[in-house]
Amino acid sequence: MKVCIIGLGYIGLPTAAMFASAGASVIGVDRNPNIIEALGRGEILIEEEGLSDMISRAVSEGRLRGSMTPEKADAFIIAVHTPITAVKKADMTYVAEAAEDIVPYLRAGNTVILESTSPVGTVDSLMLPILERSGLAAGKDFYLGHSPERVIPGSILKELVNNSRIAGGINKESAKRIADIYRLFVQGEIYTTDTRTAELCKAAENTFRDVNIAFANELAVICENLGVDVWEAIELCNKHPRVNIHQPGPGVGGHCIAVDPWFIVEKQPDTANIINLCRNTNDSMPAHVASEIRAILAGVPDPVVCVLGLTYKPNVGDMRESPILHLISILKAQGIAVRAFDPYVKDEADICETLEEAAAGSDLILLGVHHDQFKNLPFERLGPLMRRRSFYDTRNFIPAADAEAAGFNCYLLGGK
Numbered sequence: 001m002k003v004c005i006i007g008l009g010y011i012g013l014p015t016a017a018m019f020a021s022a023g024a025s026v027i028g029v030d031r032n033p034n035i036i037e038a039l040g041r042g043e044i045l046i047e048e049e050g051l052s053d054m055i056s057r058a059v060s061e062g063r064l065r066g067s068m069t070p071e072k073a074d075a076f077i078i079a080v081h082t083p084i085t086a087v088k089k090a091d092m093t094y095v096a097e098a099a100e101d102i103v104p105y106l107r108a109g110n111t112v113i114l115e116s117t118s119p120v121g122t123v124d125s126l127m128l129p130i131l132e133r134s135g136l137a138a139g140k141d142f143y144l145g146h147s148p149e150r151v152i153p154g155s156i157l158k159e160l161v162n163n164s165r166i167a168g169g170i171n172k173e174s175a176k177r178i179a180d181i182y183r184l185f186v187q188g189e190i191y192t193t194d195t196r197t198a199e200l201c202k203a204a205e206n207t208f209r210d211v212n213i214a215f216a217n218e219l220a221v222i223c224e225n226l227g228v229d230v231w232e233a234i235e236l237c238n239k240h241p242r243v244n245i246h247q248p249g250p251g252v253g254g255h256c257i258a259v260d261p262w263f264i265v266e267k268q269p270d271t272a273n274i275i276n277l278c279r280n281t282n283d284s285m286p287a288h289v290a291s292e293i294r295a296i297l298a299g300v301p302d303p304v305v306c307v308l309g310l311t312y313k314p315n316v317g318d319m320r321e322s323p324i325l326h327l328i329s330i331l332k333a334q335g336i337a338v339r340a341f342d343p344y345v346k347d348e349a350d351i352c353e354t355l356e357e358a359a360a361g362s363d364l365i366l367l368g369v370h371h372d373q374f375k376n377l378p379f380e381r382l383g384p385l386m387r388r389r390s391f392y393d394t395r396n397f398i399p400a401a402d403a404e405a406a407g408f409n410c411y412l413l414g415g416k
C-alpha cells in the first residue's frame with residue numbers, strides 16, 4: 001500500500017514512521033522545505049522519544065520519502081495544523097489547502113482521511129466539495145472520513161500503536177476502509193462511526209479535560225479566598241470512590257486542550273455555555289497568578305521575577321499556547337522584569353542559560369512548570385544570588401520546607 005501523508009509535524013511524522021515500519025510505501029508531504037530537506041537526510045526537526053531512529057531507518061530502507069507536493073497513492077492522510085484565530089475561531093485554511101493539493105492525484109478506489117482535529121462538519125462541508133472537483137464521487141468512487149489522533153507528546157509512538165481509535169466515514173464503506181488502513185499498525189480497538197460523530201468525539205475529549213481543569217482552577221481561587229489549601233482538599237475529596245478532581249495550575253496550554261473546546265463553542269455559541277466559561281476560566285489563570293505576584297512584591301522597587309519553566313507541560317520543549325508565556329507578558333506589562341530559564345528551551349531570545357543566571361538579582365522565584373529537573377532546586381545556592389528570597393509554586397511541586405530552610409518566604413497557588 002502507498003500512503004501519502006500531508007503535514008509532517010508532531011502527528012504526521014510519527015504516523016508516517018508507523019506506516020513505513022508496517023511495510024507501506026510512504027510519501028511525506030510538507031510545505032516547509034526545512035522539514036523535507038531534513039527528511040532527505042533521514043533527520044527530523046522535532047523531538048519525540050524513539051522517532052528519530054525510526055525515521056532514519058525508514059528513509060534509509062527506502063520506505064519513506066519526503067516531497068513538497070503530494071503524489072498518487074492508495075490513501076491520503078491529512079495531518080496539518082488546525083489553529084484558532086485571534087477571535088477563537090478554527091482556522092481551516094491548512095485543511096482546505098491540503099484537500100485542494102490532493103485533487104489532481106485522487107483516483108478511483110483511493111481513501112482520504114482527515115486526522116487533524118477539526119470542527120464538526122469539516123469533512124462533509126469543507127473537504128468533500130473540494131475533493132469532488134476531481135470528478136469522482138465521495139463514498140462511491142473514493143472513500144472519505146475522519147480518524148482523530150489521541151496521542152500524547154512524549155509517548156506518541158507507543159500510543160499510536162496501543163490507543164484505541166475512531167474511524168468515522170461519510171458512509172459505512174468509508175469507515176470500514178479507514179479502519180482497515182490503520183489496522184496496519186494499530187493494536188488498540190478501532191471503532192467505526194460517521195464523520196460528524198468522530199469530529200465531535202475528539203473535540204469533546206479535550207473539552208472534558210478542559211472543563212475538569214477549570215473546576216480545579218476555580219476551586220483553587222475559592223480556597224485561597226477561604227483560607228483552605230486546595231491541594232489538600234482535592235486529595236481528600238479524591239478519597240471518595242466516585243470523585244476525581246483534576247489538579248489546578250497557572251492555566252492550560254498546548255495546541256489541543258486550550259484550542260479544541262473553541263471548535264465546539266464556534267458551532268454552538270448559544271448552547272456551549274459551560275464550555276465557554278471553562279475555557280475563559282483557564283485562560284484567566286495567568287492573570288490571577290500575576291496579581292498574586294504583584295501583591296507579594298508590593299512596595300519592592302523595580303521588582304524582578306525569576307520564572308522557571310516556559311513550556312505548556314513538564315519534561316518537553318513545546319511552548320505552544322503555554323500559559324507561562326502569557327503570565328510573563330502580563331508581568332512585564334505591569335512593570336515587573338522577568339528572568340526566565342527552562343532546561344528544555346534553548347536558543348530563544350531573553351532566556352537565561354542557567355538557573356543561577358535567572359535567579360541572580362531577582363526578588364522571587366516562580367515555579368511555572370514542574371519539570372523533573374526542578375524537583376531539587378538548590379535554594380541554598382540560589383538564595384545568596386537574589387535580592388529578596390520569595391518562592392511561588394504554581395504546581396505544588398516542591399515542599400515549602402525545602403525553600404524555607406534556605407530563608408525563603410513560600411507561597412502556593414491555591415494555598416492557605
Ligand SMILES: NC(=O)c1ccc[n+]([C@@H]2O[C@H](COP(=O)([O-])OP(=O)(O)OC[C@H]3O[C@@H](n4cnc5c(N)ncnc54)[C@H](O)[C@@H]3O)[C@@H](O)[C@H]2O)c1
Pocket residue numbers: 006007008009010011012029030031032035079080081082094095097098101115116117118149150151152153255256
Ligand atoms: N501534537 C499533538 O500532540 C496532537 C495530538 C492530537 C491531535 N493533534 C492534531 O493533529 C493536527 C496536527 O497537529 P501537529 O501538532 O502535528 O501540527 P504541526 O504544526 O506540528 O504540523 C503541521 C504541519 O503541516 C504542515 N502543513 C500545513 N499545511 C500544509 C499543506 N497544505 N501541505 C503540506 N504541509 C502542510 C506544516 O508545515 C507543519 O509542518 C492538529 O489538528 C492537531 O490539533 C495533535
